Amino acid sequence: MKEAVNPYLPSWEYVPDGEPYVFGDRVYIYGSHDLYDGHVFCLGDYVCYSAPVDDLGNWRYEGVIYPKTADPLNSDGSMCLYAPDVTVGPDGRYYLYYVLDKVGVTSVAVCDTPAGKYEFYGYVHYKDGTRLGDREGDEPSFDPGVITEGDKTYLYLGFAPRGDNSRSGSLLSVLGPDMLTIEEEPVLVAPGIMNKDKGSFEGHEFFEASSIRKRGDKYYFIYSSVWMHELCYAMSDSPKGPFTYGGVIISNADLGINSYKKADVPGMYGANNHGSIVEIAGEWYIFYHRHTNGTWYSRQECAEIIHFAEDGTIPQVEVTSQGLNAAPLTGKGEHLAYTVCNMFTKEPELYIGKPGLPTVKERLDEGMEHPEAFIANVVDGATLGFKYYKCEGISSVTVEARGYGNGVFEVRTSPEGEVLATLPIENRNIWTKVTADIKLPDGVYAFYFTYVGDASSLQMRSFELN
Secondary structure, rough: OOOOOOOOOOOOOOOOOOEEEEEEEEEEEEOOOOOOOOOOOOOOOOEEEEEEOOOOOOEEEEEEEEEEOOHHOOOOOOOOOOOOOOEEEEOOOOOEEEOOOOOOOOEEEEEOOOOOOOOOEEEEEEOOEEOOOOOOOOOOOOEEEEEEEOOEEEEEEOOOOOOOOOOOOEEEEEOOOOOEEEEEEEEEEEEOOOOOOOHHHHOOOOEEEEEEEEEEEEEEEEEEOOOOOOOEEEEOOOOOOOOOEEEEEEEEOOOOOOOOOOOOOOOOOOOOOOOOEEEEEOOEEEEEEEEEOOOOOOOEEEEEEEEEOOOOOOOOOHHHHHHOOOOOOEEEEEEHHHHHHHHEOOOOOEOOOOOOOOOOEEEOOOOOOOOEEEEEEOOOOOEEEEEEEOOOOOOEEEEEEEEOOOEEEEEOOOOOOOOOOEEEEOOOOEEEEEHHHHHHHHOEEEEEEEEEEOOOEEEEEEEEEO
């Protein structure tokens, strides 16, 4: 066993829009598939990873489970596979629901096992055979979320951006036992911002990323709001609704968190978000994604433990480096910089994409089997945060950096806290370690590294506590 970190998949993997499920004694993650330095979203085939429910630091690559050319509408591979979802049908088989990026219909593939080779099965359609999305007045399919109970499958679809009056929100259709035929036609369950009647969703209207889960006798509809960076939830006693807005579960910009910073200040560069909740070995987690490479198109999966209040509500949780570890990481030893969970400069930015800001990047050098990940564009005033770590007997801190920089890293356990160590940085073309003493009583800490000085291409690979 090894400790889990965020992102929990390998540093060179990009599987966003995660839908986690426990099948048997393993947890499986299904999502779209970005590429590093991609020019648009979702360029890859569907892949799957799984891990033992009692060892969430060891994820196994299950391979390509569905290539984008498998859909008859995409035999030339010119369209991308957008975010999918999976459900177990009444026949015990696994059904994969997805949408291609340039058509408005919902496709379905099927497999006998959770992570085998899925085969194209058909398109969701009305009783007369017309495909959902093709009938006049239909809204285009987008981001399917599915749950099956008995011989009925509840399919949630929708995309509702600001300014588009043709999109209403998330729409629910009820499918029959064949997993394709609509028995109950689409009805609105979560309004978008252009709806006149927003109800309890006012201020956090539905944007995209429909997902549905059941806990006890309550149904949780998880979605991305019009702010994009936050995953919200709504609750109901029925999969058909009505759903009542509950709150924000997580923001990949940490907006709303009022502990280590003010609630209205971003603690990370955010952008779109998509994920869901799942129970693993008695604990519940929220799965979400973060952005790398200074763009929206290279997203990586993360997760955090969540806790339910007595009334079933979910308090917002902050982003961390520990993620699925669900407890502070072991402080002593090396920690790779790509596990950064807070990143900001003197003037915080809410959304990723502004040129020249710190970001996680990767590079494949000669002799490497896999690319190496690190933080690039470390500029004057950049703060890089990692949390949380259980520290015992720590007396020194080390930073490994390279590139052109002439300044210091100031080490704190909170962004505005006392400087506990200062690490001088000089121009170096190779990874170089710099060590300083640190006085740190035993306890649980976050670590913030703020760079002060000149820099034009400074990068950080890791830090060590000893």
